[in-house]
Every structure is written in structure tokens, then in C-alpha cells.
């Protein structure tokens with residue numbers, strides 16, 4: 001999960017040979033062996049893949065591995081596309097290591113009491129103008145900002161939460177339009193400066209958007225915990241300022257979602273696609289990353305989300321060998337760890353009409369602490385609950401509800417990219433009871449690897465649970481829906497309305 005969950009025990013597995021009849025459908029043997037589960041997880045979480053970071057060679061090896069598996073299972077390319085790859089262009093925006101401002105006898109340095117949040121280089125002696133919030137056209141009236149630096153309070157009067165930062169973007173444009181060469185905003189002292197610095201002071205991966213060129217002027221946040229500078233500015237609304245920054249470094253790169261298609265058997269349900277997805281990226285490698293050491297600097301991501309990808313491969317193989325009534329899309333998604341970007345790109349550039357996608361069963365987690373269960377985030381939200389329960393049971397596990405609803409995991413993995421557009425969605429995770437303890441000891445750490453307490457037998461059972469649950473959903477008599485009262489129902493009515 002992109003900020004999330006989950007460790008292990010050994011389970012005896014009855015060699016995967018299940019045959020049962022339900023709803024008139026006979027499930028054949030799964031043909032998924034413990035050996036292949038083991039080799040899949042060992043490869044995907046190997047040091048060779050260097051933590052599967054988008055833009056690095058390791059994730060490309062993972063992508064090729066998954067694609068070769070899809071091919072070998074007979075999983076097809078989505079009709080009207082030309083390959084398994086959905087190529088996505090990203091930008092990596094890296095803030096400067098050093099930048100400084102000096103004005104009113106005070107000095108400010110990047111990552112201390114200053115953060116450049118966007119924009120290019122600028123080294124010059126200039127003049128500044130201070131305008132309270134600079135939120136309205138009236139505030140700019142009669143004031144020349146041409147070739148000057150604008151200093152304001154962060155946000156606008158009465159704004160709270162995210163709207164503050166959205167408005168910060170608007171203000172950047174206003175400042176540019178008024179001729180300013182840079183924008184400096186001062187957050188109220190109630191802001192958590194360290195939180196801001198940690199979020200904005202790091203390299204960010206964003207979808208490349210040809211329409212947005214990003215900030216064309218340097219844009220800073222400045223710390224003023226005792227409001228000394230703000231007080232001085234009230235009495236000195238203009239003056240001299242020295243600015244020195246090398247600006248943001250930006251680098252573009254490509255990474256791909258991998259998409260496969262398994263046709264359904266019932267022509268009446270041929271436009272009722274079921275999406276099966278799991279993110280295959282992780283957070284990479286490097287001594288600069290938190291928790292890395294000379295002894296180990298590779299974030300293997302065996303649990304997050306190697307397990308999910310192994311389960312996705314198992315489901316792809318199982319369904320290709322035992323097609324369900326509904327067609328199935330199998331998606332290995334990239335860039336989840338940098339903000340669910342692969343799934344968002346998929347849903348905004350889907351080769352299948354979104355209204356023809358009736359359910360998304362995502363797979364993501366941070367590890368297993370209960371080898372008797374599979375945990376379902378969003379279990380109660382849709383009418384697919386019973387099908388999922390039956391599928392999980394077929395694999396010898398029990399389907400358990402999200403034990404930490406207050407952590408809002410439903411909005412922290414790729415399922416949300418589908419749900420917020422109205423598509424009923426649920427995430428399956430390895431069994432856990434709390435997002436702490438054994439789970440957080442490995443979550444996003446270098447020791448999330450195939451180690452002594454990683455149970456291959458559990459992963460086998462878990463992968464079958466995912467495959468069988470997927471099959472049961474794809475065979476449901478009625479289309480899965482949100483249960484009454486779910487907040488995504490309105491979006492669903494809009495998406496699935498007859499037109």
C-alpha cells in the first residue's frame with residue numbers, strides 16, 4: 001500500500017487441487033503451484049530489481065517478467081491496443097539543495113527556514129513588495145510588481161485545508177501576471193513547518209502534463225514562527241532583497257502500466273469488465289533513503305506489493321485457464337507509491353469505456369500477521385462481498401473486514417482511483433489486525449524482503465484466495481454494485497446512467 005500496512009506463519013496447503021461446484025460452475029484445479037509462487041516472489045523481490053522504482057531499470061525487469069507471464073498464460077492484449085504496455089510520461093521534480101534569501105536584516109536558507117516549492121533559478125539583488133494575502137485584484141491595484149519579488153501570507157482569508165495550497169498555485173499565476181519575478185509566502189505560525197518542509201522539500205514524481213508548464217517563477221515558503229518578519233513587513237512593505245537559487249531540477253522518464261485481457265464466456269455480459277489490479281512499483285534503493293544502510297539499501301518490497309503482484313499473476317493464470325462469464329482486465333500498475341498515479345492515469349486513459357468496467361478488485365498490503373485470513377478493505381461497501389467471501393473460503397482462508405477503518409486505507413491504494421469515479425471496488429490485503437507492531441517493522445523498510453518469517457505457503461493460499469474471489473465476482477449473476485448509502489453511489493449513477 002502507498003503508506004500502509006502488515007508478517008508470517010507457516011500453513012499447510014493442500015497442494016492447490018480444488019474442485020467444487022457452486023452456482024452451476026465447476027472450478028477446476030487451480031494449477032498454481034507452491035513452486036511457482038516461490039519463484040515469482042523471489043524474483044520480484046530480488047536485489048536485482050533494486051526496489052522497482054519507476055524510472056529505474058529494475059522496474060523495467062519486473063515489467064518484462066510480468067508481461068512474459070501474461071503471454072505464457074494466454075492472457076491477451078486488450079482489443080484496440082497494440083501492446084501490454086500503457087506507457088506513461090512522468091516528471092521528477094527535485095528541489096534545490098541550497099537556496100537563500102536575505103531581506104530586512106534576516107537570512108533564510110533552504111531546508112532550514114525556507115523551502116523552494118517550485119520554479120527555476122534566480123540569483124539577483126531586487127526589490128520586494130509585501131501585500132497581506134495578495135488574494136484579490138484590488139490588492140494589486142496601483143502597485144507595480146514588475147521585476148520585483150512579491151511577499152504575502154500563505155493562502156487567502158478564511159481558507160482552510162487543501163484549498164490553501166490550491167490558492168497558493170493561483171497566487172503564483174497572479175504574481176506572474178503582475179510581473180513579479182518570484183513569490184514568497186509566509187505560513188501562519190499555526191502551520192506544522194516540519195511537515196511542510198518534509199512534504200515540499202523532497203523530490204516529487206508527477207504525471208507529465210504538456211498543458212501545465214509548472215511554476216515559471218521561483219516560489220518559496222518561509223518560516224516565521226514568532227511572526228517577527230511579518231511584523232517588520234507590516235512597517236516596511238517594500239525594500240531590498242537578495243535572492244540566490246539554482247531552482248528545481250526536472251527530469252522526465254517513462255514507466256508503464258501493464259494491461260492484459262481475458263475474454264468472458266457469456267456474450268450477454270461482454271461489456272461488464274472486472275478489473276484485477278496490483279501495483280508492481282516500490283520505493284527503490286539508495287543510501288539517501290530513510291532506514292537504508294551500507295549493509296542494505298534496497299527496499300525489496302516483498303510484501304508491498306510483491307505479494308499482490310504474485311496474487312495477480314495467479315489470478316491471471318487461473319482465469320485464463322478457467323474463463324469466467326465476464327471479461328477480465330488484469331492490470332499491474334506503476335507509480336502507486338508516488339501517489340496512486342498509475343491507476344489514476346489508467347482511469348483517465350482507459351482503453352475500455354469506464355462505464356463498461358463494473359468492479360475493481362485491487363490487491364495491496366504491507367504484510368501478514370494472521371495466516372488464517374485475508375483482509376478486505378471496503379468489504380462491506382459492495383454487493384460483491386458474498387462472492388469474495390466464498391472465493392477466499394475456497395482457498396482455505398477466511399475473509400475479514402478492515403480492522404482499522406479510522407486509518408482510511410480505502411483511500412490509500414489504487415482501488416480509490418476506480419471508486420471515486422463510481423466503479424465499485426475493494427482491496428484484498430494479506431491478513432492483519434493492526435497497522436503497527438510486526439507490520440510497521442517492515443512497512444517501507446529495507447527488511448521487507450523474502451526472509452525467514454515470510455511464508456510462501458501463506459502466499460500460495462492468499463494468491464488462490466484472490467484468484468477464486470476474482471472468478472466468483474466475474475461469475476456473479478447480477479452486476480456488483482455499491483451497497484445503499486455508500487458515498488460513491490452518486491458517482492456510480494452518473495457513470496452507469498443510460499444515455
Ligand SMILES: [Zn+2]
Nearest residue numbers: 001002304305
Ligand atoms: Zn502498496
